[in-house]
Amino acid sequence: MQYRKAVTVWQLAKDGNVTRTAVNRKPDRALRRVMDRLLPQPCRFCGASGSEHRTGCCSACRADLPWAVPGCRRCALPLPGGDVCGECLADPPAFTATTVAFRYAWPVDTLVKRLKYEGRLADGALLGSLLAERLIAEGVPAPEWIVPVPLHPARLRQRGFNQAREVARALRRELGPDIAPGMLRRIRRTDSQAGLSAPGRRRNLRGAFQCNAKDTPRYVALVDDVVTTASTIRAAAACLRRAGVARVDVWAVARAA
Numbered sequence: 001m002q003y004r005k006a007v008t009v010w011q012l013a014k015d016g017n018v019t020r021t022a023v024n025r026k027p028d029r030a031l032r033r034v035m036d037r038l039l040p041q042p043c044r045f046c047g048a049s050g051s052e053h054r055t056g057c058c059s060a061c062r063a064d065l066p067w068a069v070p071g072c073r074r075c076a077l078p079l080p081g082g083d084v085c086g087e088c089l090a091d092p093p094a095f096t097a098t099t100v101a102f103r104y105a106w107p108v109d110t111l112v113k114r115l116k117y118e119g120r121l122a123d124g125a126l127l128g129s130l131l132a133e134r135l136i137a138e139g140v141p142a143p144e145w146i147v148p149v150p151l152h153p154a155r156l157r158q159r160g161f162n163q164a165r166e167v168a169r170a171l172r173r174e175l176g177p178d179i180a181p182g183m184l185r186r187i188r189r190t191d192s193q194a195g196l197s198a199p200g201r202r203r204n205l206r207g208a209f210q211c212n213a214k215d216t217p218r219y220v221a222l223v224d225d226v227v228t229t230a231s232t233i234r235a236a237a238a239c240l241r242r243a244g245v246a247r248v249d250v251w252a253v254a255r256a257a
Ligand SMILES: [Zn+2]
Pocket: 043, 044, 045, 046, 047, 048, 057, 058, 059, 060, 061, 062
C-alpha cells in the first residue's frame, strides 16, 4: 500500500540544533483536489502539456484508449455480435444494464491502479468524466441517485478514500444526479475473489451489503471502478432491489474480460 507518504519534518531545537524526522502523513486530499481543478493539467496518459481537455487527456491519447467493444447488454462482458451472455441468461442479475467506458487494458488499468493504490484522485476524476462522455453518447437515462459500490469501513480507513466514490464524484459533476448518502453499506469484509468459482464468489459475498434507504428511489446507477467477475455488482444490486429499488443500472470505468 503506497498511500501513506513519508514527509520530512525539520525542527529547530532551543539549542540551535536542527533535527530532521520522516513522518508518515496522509496527503491533503482536499487541497490536492482543488489544485487539480485549478491548474492546467498535462495529459495524464502521455504527459503532453497544453491538453485541450480540461480533465487532462490529449486528443491523440483519447483516440488510442481501449474503448469498450460491444458486449452483453446486462453485464457488458465483451461478446462479439452477442446480446446477452451465457451467465446472464442462466442466472439473470438484479441489475438491468451495464455501461462501461473501457476494456480493462493499458493505459486505463494503470490509471485505475494509480488511483487505488497511490491515491491519485485526479486519475479518478479523469476516468469518471470519460465514463460520463460515454454515458451521454449512449443516451443512458439519468438515474435519481448515483450509488458508489461501498468499501468495508475497515478498508476505507486503510485506504483513506473509496475509488468508486471518486469516479461517482466526476459523474455527479458531469451528469447532475446526486450521490446517495450512505444508502448502501458494506457490513461484512470479504476475502479476495481471485481464484474462487462463481458459486464460491457468491457465497463469499452473501450478506456483504446492507441497504438503508428511507425514501427508496425507483432508479439508481450503481458505480464501480472495474467490473471483473460481476459478482460484487450482482450482490450490491440484489441488495438494492430487495430494498425496493425498481431499476438498478451499473456504470463502471472498465470491464475485465
Ligand atoms: Zn496524451
